[in-house]
Amino acid sequence: xxxxxxxxxxxxxxSSGLKAQTGGxxxxxxxxxxxxxxxxxxxxxxxxxxxxDPTLINYNPSYISKRHNNAISLxxxxxxxxxxxxxxxxxxxxxxxxxxxxxxxxxxxxxxxxTDEIGNQLxxxxxxxxxxxxxxxxxxxxxxxxxxNLKMIYCAYESYxxxxxxxxxxxxxxxxxxxxxxxxxxxxxxxxxxxFTPGNFEKTPFDIQIAFSQRFQYLPVRYHISLHSLYKWDMxxxxxxxxxxxxxxxxxxxxxxxxxxxxxxxxxxxxIFGIEIIPTKYLSLQFAYNHNQHQEMKIPQKNSxxxxxxxxxxxxxxxxxxxxxxxxxxxxxxNYFTFAANIDELAKLSKDKKAKKLERLK
Numbered sequence: 001x002x003x004x005x006x007x008x009x010x011x012x013x014x015s016s017g018l019k020a021q022t023g024g025x026x027x028x029x030x031x032x033x034x035x036x037x038x039x040x041x042x043x044x045x046x047x048x049x050x051x052x053d054p055t056l057i058n059y060n061p062s063y064i065s066k067r068h069n070n071a072i073s074l075x076x077x078x079x080x081x082x083x084x085x086x087x088x089x090x091x092x093x094x095x096x097x098x099x100x101x102x103x104x105x106x107x108x109x110x111x112x113x114x115t116d117e118i119g120n121q122l123x124x125x126x127x128x129x130x131x132x133x134x135x136x137x138x139x140x141x142x143x144x145x146x147x148x149n150l151k152m153i154y155c156a157y158e159s160y161x162x163x164x165x166x167x168x169x170x171x172x173x174x175x176x177x178x179x180x181x182x183x184x185x186x187x188x189x190x191x192x193x194x195x196f197t198p199g200n201f202e203k204t205p206f207d208i209q210i211a212f213s214q215r216f217q218y219l220p221v222r223y224h225i226s227l228h229s230l231y232k233w234d235m236x237x238x239x240x241x242x243x244x245x246x247x248x249x250x251x252x253x254x255x256x257x258x259x260x261x262x263x264x265x266x267x268x269x270x271x272i273f274g275i276e277i278i279p280t281k282y283l284s285l286q287f288a289y290n291h292n293q294h295q296e297m298k299i300p301q302k303n304s305x306x307x308x309x310x311x312x313x314x315x316x317x318x319x320x321x322x323x324x325x326x327x328x329x330x331x332x333x334x335n336y337f338t339f340a341a342n343i344d345e346l347a348k349l350s351k352d353k354k355a356k357k358l359e360r361l362k
Contacts, residue, residue, distance in 0.1 A: 027202035028153050028164060030107045030129045031188055034326065035075040035087040037336035041286035041311030041324035043272035044293075045226040048183035048211035050174040053313075053320065054091055054340050057135065058103045060183055060211070061147030062170040064137025068101065069093040073320075073340035080332055082110030085129075101135040114158070125158040135168075146171050151190070160197070166190030166204050179215040179222075184208075207231070215278075224274035224288070235269035235292050269295060286311045286324065297329045304330065311336065318345035 034040035036055035039047055046059055054071035057064045068091040076086040085107035093099040107129040114122040130153070137147035149168035155161065167190055172183040187207040195201045208230040215222040229235060257265070274288035287310045294307025304327075311324020322338035 025203060026205040027162065027192060028129070028131075028155070028166065028188070029205050030085070030105070031131060031151065031153070031166065032205050032207075033077070033085060033105075033107070034336065035077065035085070035105065036073070037075065037311050037322035037324040037338040038286060038313055040077075040326050040334075040336040041288060041309050041322075042224055042274035042276070043226055043288035043290045043309060044326060045228045045272050045290075046183060046185050046187075046209040046211040047224060047226065047274075048172060048181040048213050049222070049224075050172075050176075050181050052342065054089060054101070054342075055320070055322070055338055057091065057101050057137070058087070058089055058133060058149070060170055060172065060185065061101070061135040061137050061149045061168060062145045062172040062183060064091060064099045064101050064135050064147050065139055065145070066093040066099055068099065068342075070343040071340065072343065073338065075339075076337045078335045078337075080328075080334065084108055098136055098138040101133075101137075103133040103135070105129075105131040105133070112158075127157040128155070130154045143173055143175060144171070145174070151188075155196075157196070161194070162192055162196045163194040164190060164192040164204065179217065181211075181213045183211045185210070220278040222276040222278065224272075224276070226272040226274065227270055228272070229270055229292075233266060235266055236295070265295065282315055284313050284315070286313070293328065297332075299330065313338070317349055318342045 034044040035058070038053065038055055039045075039059060047056055048060060048063075049056060050063060052067045052071070054068045054073045055075065057068060071091045073089045074086070075088075076084070078084055085105070087103055087105045089101055089103040091099065091101040109127040111124045111126055114125045116122060132152045133149050135147060135149045137145060139145045147170050151166040151168070153162075153164045153166060155163075166188045168185060168187050169189070170183055170185040172181065174181045185208070187209060188204045189206060190204045192201045192204075207228060210227040210230065212225045213222055269292035272288060272290045274286065277285040277287075279285075288308070290307045290309070292307075294304070297306035298304040306327050306329055309324060309326040311322060313320055313322040318341055320338065320340040322336070322340075324336045325333050326336070327333050
């Protein structure tokens with residue numbers, strides 16, 4: 001299984017567009033934000049885990065199932081400056097149709113001063129992003145499942161607005177005997193339907209991602225490997241125009257990295273490594289390293305934690321409380337908060353508690 005996975009990874013990387021670069025070419029980039037604290041702690045990309053955590057299914061619709069029936073999740077992120085964002089999700093299963101999850105996402109960028117062309121203040125205006133996602137998942141057999149997300153997107157910046165649609169399609173494989181989970185995701189397939197400016201239609205942040213995880217049988221540890229941007233090879237934002245490249249003191253020539261160095265740098269930019277430590281069933285600790293984020297946000301000639309993330313999640317009586325932090329740059333470390341619960345499980349616990357109390361009274 002692992003050999004096939006690595007072979008598929010190499011095919012995806014080498015068959016992708018070799019000249020494409022990242023950054024600044026898409027609209028609706030808030031769709032790629034990390035809303036779940038667990039997702040943020042594990043690197044901010046697709047996570048493939050077969051469990052009852054409803055905060056994961058808005059990223060991986062193929063795992064929406066009856067395990068999440070009547071589950072809710074609330075997420076909030078204290079982002080940079082005055083920016084904050086959050087999401088709310090509810091999941092329900094219908095017989096013969098499948099399982100669904102409805103999610104609302106909101107991003108608020110704060111207030112801005114409105115001025116005329118000579119600087120006179122006219123008041124204030126806001127900027128907000130909204131998205132409503134309807135997800136569907138279905139179990140095909142004991143190992144395979146599929147799912148999709150339909151996203152309706154609306155953005156309003158001062159007097160400008162945009163509306164669009166996007167689609168996620170995912171398929172997952174789960175082996176309960178070996179605790180292995182594998183997911184392939186085609187993300188944000190879509191387009192603007194109404195552009196901010198007439199005729200200027202921009203691309204959605206399309207991506208192809210693969211996630212793999214395995215929990216060790218005799219060790220309370222699960223490792224994660226998440227692969228992103230598999231449709232392109234060159235991940236460097238600045239490429240050969242990097243202003244931080246060193247210059248030869250004698251000749252004045254720019255010192256470009258070797259082809260081997262550039263190859264491995266690009267290769268690992270596609271990969272996020274994560275690990276979960278689960279000392280008890282009530283607690284999990286998460287850590288991850290995102291090499292692309294580290295390379296893009298680091299400060300030259302200075303050590304940096306950019307690209308590192310960490311967090312924890314408490315799971316007590318069907319209530320999940322999570323917190324995490326992700327290092328983007330010095331002084332830029334957002335805080336992520338998560339609350340999730342299963343209404344059916346809580347009702348069952350309450351009913352059992354009342355039954356035990358009646359038995360004691362008898």
